[in-house]
Amino acid sequence: MAKPSRKSASEPVATLRFWGVRGSTPTVDKATWRYGGNTACVELTTPQGARVILDCGTGLRMLGRYLESEPESSRIEPHIFVTHYHWDHIQGIPFFSPLYVEQNCLQFYSFRSEYLGRDSLKRVFEAQMAHPYFPVDISAMSARRNFTEVAGGDQFDVPGARVKATWLHHPQGCLGFRFDTSAGSIVYATDNEPGDPKLDQSLRQLAEGADIFINDAQFTPEQLATTRKGWGHSSWLEGVKIAAEVGVKNLVLFHHDPDSSDKNVDNILREARDKFSNVWAAAEGMVMTLGDSNLDVVIPAVREGLRRDTHFRAMVTGFTDTGMAFEEETVIRESAAPRTAPCACAATSSASRPKPKKIARRWASCSRSSCLPRPKVAPE
Ligand SMILES: [Zn+2]
Ligand SMILES: [Zn+2]
Numbered sequence: 001m002a003k004p005s006r007k008s009a010s011e012p013v014a015t016l017r018f019w020g021v022r023g024s025t026p027t028v029d030k031a032t033w034r035y036g037g038n039t040a041c042v043e044l045t046t047p048q049g050a051r052v053i054l055d056c057g058t059g060l061r062m063l064g065r066y067l068e069s070e071p072e073s074s075r076i077e078p079h080i081f082v083t084h085y086h087w088d089h090i091q092g093i094p095f096f097s098p099l100y101v102e103q104n105c106l107q108f109y110s111f112r113s114e115y116l117g118r119d120s121l122k123r124v125f126e127a128q129m130a131h132p133y134f135p136v137d138i139s140a141m142s143a144r145r146n147f148t149e150v151a152g153g154d155q156f157d158v159p160g161a162r163v164k165a166t167w168l169h170h171p172q173g174c175l176g177f178r179f180d181t182s183a184g185s186i187v188y189a190t191d192n193e194p195g196d197p198k199l200d201q202s203l204r205q206l207a208e209g210a211d212i213f214i215n216d217a218q219f220t221p222e223q224l225a226t227t228r229k230g231w232g233h234s235s236w237l238e239g240v241k242i243a244a245e246v247g248v249k250n251l252v253l254f255h256h257d258p259d260s261s262d263k264n265v266d267n268i269l270r271e272a273r274d275k276f277s278n279v280w281a282a283a284e285g286m287v288m289t290l291g292d293s294n295l296d297v298v299i300p301a302v303r304e305g306l307r308r309d310t311h312f313r314a315m316v317t318g319f320t321d322t323g324m325a326f327e328e329e330t331v332i333r334e335s336a337a338p339r340t341a342p343c344a345c346a347a348t349s350s351a352s353r354p355k356p357k358k359i360a361r362r363w364a365s366c367s368r369s370s371c372l373p374r375p376k377v378a379p380e
Contacts, residue, residue, distance in 0.1 A: 017042070056096065207243070236253050
C-alpha cells in the first residue's frame with residue numbers, strides 16, 4: 001500500500017488533481033455527489049511546475065476558475081491533452097475562462113480524426129461555438145492557442161515530462177498517454193474497451209510499471225460481458241488484471257458511469273481492493289502527490305448535503321515559510337457549513353488553496369468508511 005510520508009523540500013514531486021471523474025454525461029443527482037458529477041478533467045503538475053490538463057470535460061470550468069485565482073495567474077500556459085472528441089471530454093472548453101484572456105497561451109494536443117480531418121480539435125472548437133449552439137462565436141476566445149496533432153506511438157516532451165501516446169480501443173478512436181517524470185510515471189488511459197488483442201497489448205506496454213495508472217472503470221464486469229459490450233468502456237476487473245500483469249503500483253478507477261451512485265462506486269472499489277490492494281476510486285477534488293518513493297493521497301470529504309458530522313484525527317505534514325519540516329497530529333471536526341461550501345474539508349478544498357503554508361499529507365475524511373483508503377483516519 002502506498003505509504004504517506006514526509007517528502008524533503010528538494011524531492012521532485014508530481015501532483016495530480018481530479019476536477020472531473022464522471023463518464024458520458026455530467027450528473028447532478030445527490031446520489032453521485034460524493035464522487036462528483038463533472039466529466040473527465042485531470043490536472044497534472046510536473047516536477048518542473050508545468051501544468052498539464054488531461055481532457056476537457058465539465059470539470060474544466062472549475063479548473064479555469066482556480067487557475068485564474070492563483071497568484072501567478074497573469075499568464076496561464078497549460079499543455080492540454082484531449083484524448084478524443086466525445087462530449088464528456090470536450091464539453092468544458094467553451095466554459096474555460098482562461099481561453100478568453102488575451103495574454104494566455106494554451107498548447108493543445110489531440111489526434112486527427114477521420115471524421116473531422118486536418119485540425120480536428122480546431123474544428124471541434126468552432127463547431128461547439130457555432131450558431132445556434134453557443135451565444136458567442138470563437139472570435140470571443142482571445143487567448144493564443146497552438147494545436148499539435150498527436151498519433152499513437154508518438155513520443156515528445158513537455159516541461160518536466162516525457163510523453164508517450166498510444167491508441168486505445170474506443171469508438172471513433174481515443175489516445176492514452178503516459179507521462180514519465182523525475183517523480184514517477186503517470187498513465188492516463190480512459191475510454192477503452194478490452195478485446196482488441198493488439199490494442200490490449202499496447203495498453204499494457206503503456207502502463208508497464210506505472211506509479212499511477214488511471215483507467216476506465218465505467219462498467220461492472222457483468223455489464224461489460226453483456227448489456228454494455230461494444231460500448232467502448234472497461235471495468236475495474238480489467239484494470240486490476242492489467243495492473244497486476246504489468247507491475248502497476250497504484251490503480252485509479254476513473255470515468256464512473258452516470259448511473260453509478262456513490263454506493264455503487266463504493267462497491268466497485270471494495271471488490272477491486274479484494275483483488276489488488278492499491279486501488280483508488282477517482283473523486284472530484286482528490287489529490288495524489290507522487291514523490292520519489294511514495295504516494296500521498298488526499299480524498300475530499302463528503303459534499304454538503306450528504307455530509308454527517310465527523311470527528312477524526314489526521315497527521316498534517318509540510319514545510320513552514322522558512323523551510324522547516326513539521327509533522328503534527330490534529331483533530332478535525334466538521335460541523336454544519338454554509339450551503340455554498342463546495343467541500344467540507346478545508347485541507348482539500350480548492351477554494352482554500354492559495355499558497356498554503358502547511359500541506360495536508362495524510363488522508364482527509366470521508367464519513368463513509370467504504371471510500372477511505374484503510375484506517376489512516378480514525379473516527380472517534
Ligand atoms: Zn468518455
Ligand atoms: Zn468516449
